[in-house]
Amino acid sequence: MPPPASRPIGLTLARTARAVSRAFDARLAEAGGSLPVWLILLSLRTQALGNQRELANAVGIQGATLTHHLNAMERNGLVTRRRDPANRRVHLVELTPAGKELFGRLRETAIAHDRRLRRGLTSAEVASLEQLLDRLHVNVADDDPAVT
Amino acid sequence: MPPPASRPIGLTLARTARAVSRAFDARLAEAGGSLPVWLILLSLRTQALGNQRELANAVGIQGATLTHHLNAMERNGLVTRRRDPANRRVHLVELTPAGKELFGRLRETAIAHDRRLRRGLTSAEVASLEQLLDRLHVNVADDDPAVT
């Protein structure tokens, strides 16, 4: 049986994602942010997260990597960290007013980016794309290395 | 008019692409490669490229970045570089037998990865996905920053 004759979908996905994320990165940088910072702010604002492990998980990075970003964000006055009195191992991460302001700006950036991405696509097409992407995600998520 | 109410397609795209490319990276690493090395080998084998600038372009990186990878690949015995007698400014990049061997192995890896990605999708669905991704790509490619 022949290999898939057409252009591999993984290649198309990788190239599209790279182009799209570079464009988004550039916009975020103009607005004073970056992708990890945006994802961290977004997670903090839209999810109730009990600790940094959960936050790291929501963003899709390791705990130490999150610490790295939080250090920079704290240095830049975007977040504060303080011990949870109820469990002093846990650090409560909170947005400062500057952090909330940046969140607002980056949200505008993200909305504009998405509007641009959707240009010329019907909402049915976007929904279909989203659903197909989710299925790809599931296909690599179930880590069954025995797939030959 | 309200912002897109649903989950931003850019976020779904970014998360899917990250998960998929991490899975692919892991497979490539097991096979002794990496994504940039695979893209370089693929370009060398499937396109007629006149010089390194064109090669860098095909891979989607800067010339200096390409040099960086070629240095490593040459160190590892995968490619050779020699001056083009017709224009001694140009360096002809050629695969060694070891380079061709690695190409073959990585191609198998890429094919298996793609087979896995496509699981449960009809070829019409894959075609539709590919076409939608291409349209997103076009939407960010035309760099018209005046899109509000």
Added chain:
DNA sequence: TATTGTTATACTCTATAACTATA
């Protein structure tokens, strides 16, 4: 002992600027 998070360190990919060799 287990859990939470930080520090130390390093790696990969990428880029820009300055440089060399050739035309």
Added chain:
DNA sequence: TATAGTTATAGAGTATAACAATA
């Protein structure tokens, strides 16, 4: 002067391992 490529340097993002603090 212009073009092809390299070298030098740096920065962002990520990771693992060892550690400190707390439970």
